[in-house]
Amino acid sequence: MIVTVTLNPAVDKTYNTDSVRLGDVNRMRSAFSVAGGKGINVAKILRQFHLPVAVMGFLGGYSGRMIEDTMSKMGAECHFTRTKKDTRTSINILGDDGYVTELLEPGPDISEKELDNFLKEFEYCLEGGELFVLSGSVPGGVPLDIYARLIRRCREEKRKVFLDTSGELLREGIKEKPYLVKPNKKELEYIAGRKLTDREDVIGEAKKLVEQGIEKVVVSLGREGLVYADRERVLFEPAKAVKAVNTVGCGDSVVASLCMSEVSGDDCQLALRKAAALAAANATTRETAMIPLNSYLDLL
Numbered sequence: 001m002i003v004t005v006t007l008n009p010a011v012d013k014t015y016n017t018d019s020v021r022l023g024d025v026n027r028m029r030s031a032f033s034v035a036g037g038k039g040i041n042v043a044k045i046l047r048q049f050h051l052p053v054a055v056m057g058f059l060g061g062y063s064g065r066m067i068e069d070t071m072s073k074m075g076a077e078c079h080f081t082r083t084k085k086d087t088r089t090s091i092n093i094l095g096d097d098g099y100v101t102e103l104l105e106p107g108p109d110i111s112e113k114e115l116d117n118f119l120k121e122f123e124y125c126l127e128g129g130e131l132f133v134l135s136g137s138v139p140g141g142v143p144l145d146i147y148a149r150l151i152r153r154c155r156e157e158k159r160k161v162f163l164d165t166s167g168e169l170l171r172e173g174i175k176e177k178p179y180l181v182k183p184n185k186k187e188l189e190y191i192a193g194r195k196l197t198d199r200e201d202v203i204g205e206a207k208k209l210v211e212q213g214i215e216k217v218v219v220s221l222g223r224e225g226l227v228y229a230d231r232e233r234v235l236f237e238p239a240k241a242v243k244a245v246n247t248v249g250c251g252d253s254v255v256a257s258l259c260m261s262e263v264s265g266d267d268c269q270l271a272l273r274k275a276a277a278l279a280a281a282n283a284t285t286r287e288t289a290m291i292p293l294n295s296y297l298d299l300l
C-alpha cells in the first residue's frame with residue numbers, strides 16, 4: 001500500500017469565457033471542477049496504474065466531500081481527517097483574450113484537535129502502508145515541522161518516505177532524512193541558499209543532500225529534464241519533447257512514477273526514464289494528473 005498525504009488539498013475549478021471585466025457581470029461559457037492537491041494528484045496517477053493507494057489529509061465541507069468522492073470512486077482507500085472549515089477552491093479563469101485569472105483561497109485553519117485527529121489516523125495508516133508520499137504545502141495551524149515529525153515516525157517503523165515540498169517544510173523535512181526528495185530547481189535553490197547556475201551546480205547540491213543521509217535525490221528541471229543522485233551514481237535524463245498543453249502536475253507525475261519504480265524494483269536509470277515519459281504524457285493533456293496511457297507508452 002502506498003499512502004499519499006495531502007494536508008492542503010483544493011478543488012481546482014476552471015472556467016472558460018471571452019474575457020474578465022472587473023466590477024462587471026462575467027458569464028462563464030463552461031465550468032469544470034476536479035479534485036486537486038499534490039498528494040491527490042499522485043494518488044490519482046497511481047490508481048490509473050492500478051496500484052493500491054490510501055489517501056490522507058484534511059477535508060471539510062462540500063468541496064471536501066467532492067474530493068473524497070472522486071478518490072473513493074477511483075478506488076483509493078480514504079483516510080481523510082474532517083475539518084470544521086471548508087476545503088479551499090482554486091479558480092482558474094481562461095479568457096479567449098489570452099489572459100489567465102486565478103482566484104486562490106487561503107485554505108482552512110486547522111485546529112489543534114483536528115491536527116491531533118490527523119496524527120492518530122497517520123499512526124493507523126503506518127501499520128498498513130509501506131511507502132509514504134508527503135506532498136505540498138500545509139494550511140494554517142499546521143506546524144512547519146509536521147513533515148519532519150511524520151518522517152521520524154516512518155523511520156522508526158521502517159517505512160520509506162518520498163518528500164516533495166518547498167521552503168521551510170522542505171528544510172525541516174530534510175533534517176529527518178526521508179528516503180527520497182524531489183525538489184525542483186527553485187526548491188533546491190532555497191535549500192542551497194543561493195541561485196544555481198548550471199547542471200553541475202545542481203548536481204553538487206544534490207550530492208550534498210545524499211551526504212546528509214538522504215538515499216535518493218531527484219531534482220526536476222522543468223523542460224530540461226531530471227537529475228538523479230544516490231551514494232553510487234549521478235544520472236541525467238533529458239525531458240521528452242512534447243507539445244505541452246498544461247504542465248501543472250508534472251512534478252507530481254515524477255513522484256508517482258518513482259513510487260511505481262520503487263515498488264517494482266526498477267534500476268535508477270529505468271526509473272528516471274519512466275518518470276520523464278510519464279511527466280511528459282501528463283503535459284500533453286489539459287487535465288492535471290490524467291495520463292494518456294498510449295502517449296506514455298509511446299514516449300517510453
Ligand SMILES: Nc1ncnc2c1ncn2[C@@H]1O[C@H](COP(=O)(O)OP(=O)(O)OP(=O)(O)O)[C@@H](O)[C@H]1O
Nearest residue numbers: 184220221222223225239244249250251252279280
Ligand atoms: N514542457 C515540458 N515538456 C516535457 N516534459 C516536461 C515539461 N515540463 C516538465 N516536464 C517534465 O516534468 C518534470 C517535472 O517538472 P517540473 O520540474 O516543472 O516539476 P515541478 O516544478 O515540481 O512541477 P509541479 O510541482 O507544478 O508539479 C521535468 O523534470 C520534466 O521531465
Ligand SMILES: [Mg+2]
Nearest residue numbers: 164184251252
Ligand atoms: Mg513540484
